[in-house]
Amino acid sequence: MTETFKMREIFGSFLADGEAANAFRFSQIESLLGQGRVVVLDFEGVTNMTDSFANACFANLALDHPDAFDSRVIFRNCSSVVQAFLRAAIAFGRSEAKRLQRKQ
């Protein structure tokens, strides 16, 4: 089962608010991943983002759910600007995961 979220319809064309991103990750995306479902994040119409939003949503996902993130989170219709934010956030999440593993 696949669930698609149209990011523009939820947040508007500019994804800015870290608190809102965190709530969305927790209550929507992680809830579906926990049920074994596939999550599609559609960025059509999204033109810009903040690092606060990207980190709160995508870095935390990559950090806490690396396997599900790799296999069951799909990004669609990303502009080059959106891609750059996603790359940076995902890289941060993964590096944090490694750092925490080393700590343990």
Added chain:
Amino acid sequence: MSAQPHEVVLPAYGVESGLTRLIEMLSAAEGAPEVRVDFQRVKFYRPSAIVAVLARVKAWLVRGATVRFANHRECEAFRYLQRIDFFQTAGLNLPEDFFRRDRADRFVPVREISVVGSNIGVIATEITECFAPEGFILNPFYPLLQYALGEVLSNCKQHAKAMGFVAAQYTPRDDRVHFAVADIGIGIRESFRQSQSPHFRESMTDLEAVTLALRPYVSSVSHLPHIYGRPSNMGVGLSMLREITLKLHGSMFLASGRAWWTYDVEGRERQGDLTGESRWSGVICALSLRRNAVEDYSKHLAEARDALRLTSGVSRGTRRT
């Protein structure tokens, strides 16, 4: 006989170079049961000075003080202050004898930021659109302005735990957009203290707290257990803005508690403490960015991330686009 009100005679010019003096002046009225704000000299105020005065007026009203404005109708900046809704936001509704345009490309009305309910993405976008009559796509400056506004507003909403104000202005003479956010919240050091941040120690000064907040991946709340499992703030926003303004010959000003810190357009970094007993209860963050300085938005962000040694770019990050 009732006590005389504390009088604040606002200076003629409210610009970044005189902001610490203005803060000290406003700070001197803390605790006064009645404050009289005299606008007689007021000629030209940047957004930083506008939101500083507004935030203080609101803070005085919130604690139950009586606030009176004097000579505001006679000051040179009266029409401008009226057009940006300064008086209305402060709670003073005055009759208007001018035509309001829906959009103005040189300034935007002051907006109030509340902890609950404010959609900061929409606010940042609306402010940016006012300065971009030709549209967002044609100039990479606008996405950068939108990003900077989003980060500052996000920071204000997450940390202040109280209301704030945002104002913005374009000045053709130096081709800069100036914007500022001021809140009446707990301030940076107190945010570190209340959240029991591992960075906090009792001997920490406001200046140490302010400079710490500018470091990447330092946030007063990043260590906290969160209802959503992970923190909303990783402490990237302010450090990115600092790096971007430096690279693009912008300016940045930050004040909280007794401390202030600034980067001017010449790239000079200065910091210090307010004089005497002065302190700013909350945070003021002001930036200016030159409209024609931005060549490639994504490139500038990537360079800032690299300069800060933030992890940037992985081979599989956007593999499924």
